[in-house]
Amino acid sequence: MSVPQQLERAHLIGIGGAGMSGIARILLARGGQVSGSDAKDSRAFLTLRAQGARIEIGQRGENLADPTAVVVSTAIKDTNPELSAARERGIPVLHRAQALALLMEGHRVACIAGTHGKTSTTSMLTVALQHCRLDPSFAIGGDLNESGANAHHGEGGIFVAEADESDGSFLTYSPSVAVVTNVEPDHLDHHGTPEAYAAVFTEFVRRIRPGGLLIVCGDDAAANALADDVEGIRVQRYGRTVTGDHDARVLAYHPTETGGAVRISLDGEELTVPVAVPGEHMGLNAVAALLAGLELGAPADGLAEGLAAFGGVRRRFEFKGRAGDARVYDDYAHHPTEVAAQLRAVRHAAGNGRVIVVFQPHLYSRTKAFSAEFAQALSLADEVVVLDVYGAREEPEPGVTGALIAERIDAAGVHYEPAFDRVVPLAADLVKPGDLLVTMGAGDVTQLGPEILAELDRRTGA
Structure with a gap:
């Protein structure tokens, strides 16, 4: 199947994102020319570059060569220099979903x-x-x-x-x-x-x-x-x-x-x-x-x-490793209903062990709207470590922190830790043989699972 004419030479701003990198994969497989940029390098770029994509780190107007379209997501702001350059040059700008719809034809x-x-x-x-x-x-x-x-x-x-x-x-x-x-x-x-x-x-x-x-x-x-x-x-x-x-x-x-x-x-x-x-x-x-x-x-x-x-999806109750008799998983749940459903499943998987969750709220607006519901869901765990809010696309909101959730949790142990670098030793202190620990949230909390495992191994001399 050929590449849609509008996407023959597509430039993807934020090409490292989950949705954008997927569009790039499909375009390249169909023989299209793909360029793109992102704020930082990513392991996903290794495959895309090997398939022929031209990817720049850093976003500048001069990154645009002669694309037939520039593809953006909602996360790209109007002030983005590449988006501004595309509009100045009259290059068609498509939302990610519009590009995907063209590929579905x-x-x-x-x-x-x-x-x-x-x-x-x-x-x-x-x-x-x-x-x-x-x-x-x-x-x-x-x-x-x-x-x-x-x-x-x-x-x-x-x-x-x-x-x-x-x-x-x-x-x-x-x-x-x-x-x-x-x-x-x-x-x-x-x-x-x-x-x-x-x-x-x-x-x-x-x-x-x-x-x-x-x-x-x-x-x-x-x-x-x-x-x-x-x-x-x-x-x-x-x-x-x-x-x-x-x-x-x-x-x-x-x-x-x-x-x-x-x-x-x-x-x-x-x-x-x-x-x-x-x-x-x-x-x-x-x-x-x-x-x-x-x-x-x-x-x-x-x-x-x-x-x-079916072997699962990365970040959906993904097994990260074992330290002695303790297991560590990572999960993307970031809405109260998702958190509750996943913790009920985790409870069964833990057997006779305790459930420890390291939770990072995602978005200030969501934290403010659902703090009580998050607290109720997290109360299904035995020990809870609440991080500060991962703002993503939002600016900080005064008074909206992880403490809004932590102070409402009814669990055996609740710990609010706003300092990201202190979470690993705190979590390791909580883990006992037979426990199941899950890092949970849509932000960079996913980085902590391997670090917690490494700390547990260090303490046991493994």
């Missing part, structure tokens, strides 16, 4: 949306389709453990994409198959109100192609409501509470040593869907992936085998 498109679980569900569907030898193209917000990649140009005529609602840009897509895992207020810094946030999902569902399929979790009231107000498309629900003839009713979830298994009733038959990652929420994600895969023409037995072999 000519494919049967499946988009996975929802407040929580979209990365895992997209990844599960991708791996299951690959197991069925359908070779889908895909673009995901995280790296698959199997391939280490977040995007791929496939030859199978199917395109699977994670649909990001954070800035509303998923309204660019027009899928044939869409999954909505859940709808719960988030990203209010962009959308403003919970009602506006919910409304953008309604608009997304209206973009499904006529005759297409909407798959929703019937256990989630807001997602379920989306299915009650559609015309010209089919609807399929999944969950414990669904009752429709063609819905996938979850009969039971059984945790196993390495993951779990979901027993469902579908079209009058009972099926067992194996899941290679722990947690009932992951079981529901697997059912959604199964239904989407069936709609795309894959066989049920092949999809089930693929889901059983």
